[in-house]
Amino acid sequence: MTSTAKPARVGVVMGSRSDWETMEHAATVLDQLGVPHEVRVVSAHRTPDLLFRYAEEAVGRGIEVIVAGAGGAAHLPGMLAAKTRLPVLGVPVQSKALNGMDSLLSIAQMPAGIPVGTLAIGRAGAVNAGLLAASVLALHDPVIAQALDAYRAKQTQSVLDQPDPRA
Numbered sequence: 080m081t082s083t084a085k086p087a088r089v090g091v092v093m094g095s096r097s098d099w100e101t102m103e104h105a106a107t108v109l110d111q112l113g114v115p116h117e118v119r120v121v122s123a124h125r126t127p128d129l130l131f132r133y134a135e136e137a138v139g140r141g142i143e144v145i146v147a148g149a150g151g152a153a154h155l156p157g158m159l160a161a162k163t164r165l166p167v168l169g170v171p172v173q174s175k176a177l178n179g180m181d182s183l184l185s186i187a188q189m190p191a192g193i194p195v196g197t198l199a200i201g202r203a204g205a206v207n208a209g210l211l212a213a214s215v216l217a218l219h220d221p222v223i224a225q226a227l228d229a230y231r232a233k234q235t236q237s238v239l240d241q242p243d244p245r246a
């Protein structure tokens with residue numbers, strides 16, 4: 080799926096369909112900002128060949144940033160980063176057994192040389208990964224830059240408009 084007819088510029092990938100509940104928040108932000116993106120399930124351990132192919136072909140297909148979410152022993156973001164020079168933003172999905180601490184450490188603790196930009200566990204991380212991906216594109220895309228500025232201004236205004244938390 081792409082958000083528009085335009086070719087995807089951000090790849091939102093996840094290790095399992097069960098990650099969608101978290102990762103849809105990244106896709107929603109990208110939709111709101113008008114960033115063309117695609118959404119794919121690519122599992123490091125169930126579909127390793129697909130993972131390699133996805134990472135190897137991403138640059139040639141016009142992808143500029145990859146947002147990758149995974150839970151548990153979350154190899155996906157690191158393995159994608161190992162196979163592409165594109166920026167990879169990792170979202171630790173909240174696991175049942177360890178509440179996402181396993182996912183967080185698996186994604187954040189990359190050895191020096193292959194970076195993964197790691198976000199917060201769960202929804203906040205997915206939202207921020209979408210925003211960060213848009214920020215990268217906004218460096219050389221004034222339309223996305225404007226959409227990002229408007230998003231932030233609206234967010235600020237909504238706090239200012241409701242100063243009383245009981246209202």
Ligand code: RP5
Binds near residue numbers: 093097122123172
């Ligand atoms: C990881 O294992 C996925 O990223 C998911 O968070 C976790 C559990 O996957 P399922 O068993 O729900 O498919 O690969």
